[in-house]
Amino acid sequence: xxxxxxxxxxxxxxxxxxxxxxxxxxxxxxxxxxxxxxxxxxxxxxxxxxxxxxxxxxxxxxxxxxxxxxxxxxxxxxxxxxxxxxxxxxxxxxxxxxxxxxxxxxxxxxxxxxxxxxxxxxxxxxxxxxxxxxxxxxxxxxxxxxxxxxxxxxxxxxxxxxxxxxxxxxxxxxxxxxxxxxxxxxxxxxxxxxxxxxxxxxxxxxxxxxxxxxxxxxxxxxxxxxxxxxxxxxxxxxxxxxxxxxxxxxxxxxxxxxxxxxxxxxxxxxxxxxxxxxxxxxxxxxxxxxxxxxxxxxxxxxxxxxxxxxxxxxxxxxxxxxxxxxxxxxxxxxxxxxxxxxxxxxxxxxxxxxxxxxxxxxxxxxxxxxxxxxxxxxxxxxxxxxxxxxxxxxxxxxxxxxxxxxxxxxxxxxxxxxxxx
Amino acid sequence: xxxxxxxxxxxxxxxxxxxxxxxxxxxxxxxxxxxxxxxxxxxxxxxxxxxxxxxxxxxxxxxxxxxxxxxxxxxxxxxxxxx
Numbered sequence: 001x002x003x004x005x006x007x008x009x010x011x012x013x014x015x016x017x018x019x020x021x022x023x024x025x026x027x028x029x030x031x032x033x034x035x036x037x038x039x040x041x042x043x044x045x046x047x048x049x050x051x052x053x054x055x056x057x058x059x060x061x062x063x064x065x066x067x068x069x070x071x072x073x074x075x076x077x078x079x080x081x082x083x084x085x086x087x088x089x090x091x092x093x094x095x096x097x098x099x100x101x102x103x104x105x106x107x108x109x110x111x112x113x114x115x116x117x118x119x120x121x122x123x124x125x126x127x128x129x130x131x132x133x134x135x136x137x138x139x140x141x142x143x144x145x146x147x148x149x150x151x152x153x154x155x156x157x158x159x160x161x162x163x164x165x166x167x168x169x170x171x172x173x174x175x176x177x178x179x180x181x182x183x184x185x186x187x188x189x190x191x192x193x194x195x196x197x198x199x200x201x202x203x204x205x206x207x208x209x210x211x212x213x214x215x216x217x218x219x220x221x222x223x224x225x226x227x228x229x230x231x232x233x234x235x236x237x238x239x240x241x242x243x244x245x246x247x248x249x250x251x252x253x254x255x256x257x258x259x260x261x262x263x264x265x266x267x268x269x270x271x272x273x274x275x276x277x278x279x280x281x282x283x284x285x286x287x288x289x290x291x292x293x294x295x296x297x298x299x300x301x302x303x304x305x306x307x308x309x310x311x312x313x314x315x316x317x318x319x320x321x322x323x324x325x326x327x328x329x330x331x332x333x334x335x336x337x338x339x340x341x342x343x344x345x346x347x348x349x350x351x352x353x354x355x356x357x358x359x360x361x362x363x364x365x366x367x368x369x370x371x372x373x374x375x376x377x378x379x380x381x382x383x384x385x386x387x388x389x390x391x392x393x394x395x396x397x398x399x400x401x402x403x404x405x406x407x408x409x410x411x412x413x414x415x416x417x418x419x420x421x
Numbered sequence: 422x423x424x425x426x427x428x429x430x431x432x433x434x435x436x437x438x439x440x441x442x443x444x445x446x447x448x449x450x451x452x453x454x455x456x457x458x459x460x461x462x463x464x465x466x467x468x469x470x471x472x473x474x475x476x477x478x479x480x481x482x483x484x485x486x487x488x489x490x491x492x493x494x495x496x497x498x499x500x501x502x503x504x
Binding site for chain 2 (some may be wrong): 077078079080082139140142143144
């Protein structure tokens with residue numbers, strides 16, 4: 001039986017299949033393994049720096065957050081790695097790390113699924129090949145362009161390499177994609193379509209054209225002289241997001257089988273909400289109405305008391321519009337007194353379709369460690385933001401559940417409720 | 422450019438594109454059986470050589486090319502024709 005926002009949201013739901021999280025992997029500007037990722041987001045120091053993947057000189061925004069020290073041949077042989085765009089290389093690395101942490105799954109491959117969120121897929125490959133075509137003609141276009149650029153390339157690669165024949169899906173809801181992927185993966189388990197799902201988000205949209213386009217749109221911070229101060233979610237001086245790249249995967253598993261095989265259960269996916277503003281292709285709906293409905297749907301799905309929410313990992317992109325609308329929405333959902341709210345984008349930048357997956361990892365680490373990382377670069381409160389923004393140092397939290405938000409161009413909203421189980 | 426010089430280019434392209442050890446790149450080596458290279462791999466391999474040696478190899482010329490030696494004959498011929 002479903003609960004509502006006003007009545008009966010008293011306890012965790014027990015009337016359905018539970019979804020355990022048994023593995024996590026991350027490739028991000030804040031680190032390529034869980035330990036360094038956690039210490040870097042806790043330290044709250046921005047990882048923004050001048051571009052090295054592209055020539056900054058030609059670009060209006062000359063910096064961003066790149067994944068450093070990643071060698072795809074640690075995960076794929078040389079030839080396989082050459083046949084994958086950087087986005088799939090990062091994604092596959094994160095998926096392998098997550099599966100490794102989950103241990104011996106002992107599952108029927110037909111009951112194992114893959115769900116991957118991404119905004120644009122292999123954009124670096126596409127842009128490089130378009131340039132080659134323009135300069136040298138059709139004969140120089142790679143026969144591997146299509147399988148490298150397609151948004152579903154990572155999903156296909158993970159399924160192929162793991163030999164998993166269950167559902168393999170790609171979700172393209174812009175900056176909400178990573179959160180949607182995890183949420184839909186949880187539903188595959190709940191509905192009985194899969195026992196195990198590798199779910200995550202991947203993005204590397206770092207190309208000259210994409211950076212120019214986001215800059216022309218006015219979405220990016222223009223602090224070329226002080227890149228490490230550019231991403232400042234919820235701060236009064238925020239002026240846009242900082243583009244990042246990365247990937248993260250979770251292993252989701254039907255609870256009873258995870259317990260039966262003696263897996264270490266890292267957390268539980270308790271609730272999922274998703275909807276659309278149906279308002280504007282880029283701007284959030286007035287008063288954050290879509291986000292309010294989305295968060296409420298996720299909390300209803302989980303069936304938890306509002307008082308049990310010990311923190312919110314916000315979308316918090318550092319754009320003037322998002323952060324104002326989101327904080328208003330959070331404030332409405334919690335009736336004025338919000339739980340501690342953080343955004344790790346001050347450190348990582350905005351990882352677009354990977355953001356929600358990387359942030360789900362941050363949420364689970366926060367729940368396990370009992371600490372919410374502070375927002376990097378938060379210095380001056382914005383009088384329009386009425387939420388308890390964690391800043392300065394990490395905040396200790398008591399046992400409870402967390403809400404994680406992602407919102408995408410197109411008006412796509414997605415929220416997860418995660419707990420320790 | 423003599424045949425040995427062209428062969429050196431073939432070897433480095435095979436290492437780079439096909440991900441094989443240089444020692445595996447012999448004239449007898451078969452793309453499919455010895456170098457695990459399918460028809461798309463062969464296209465990419467030849468594209469790399471076209472780029473490096475500034476030659477053009479029409480796709481129909483690749484029909485029947487099964488070994489490194491046959492590819493060497495083909496590429497060396499294109500290089501000679503250019504000179």
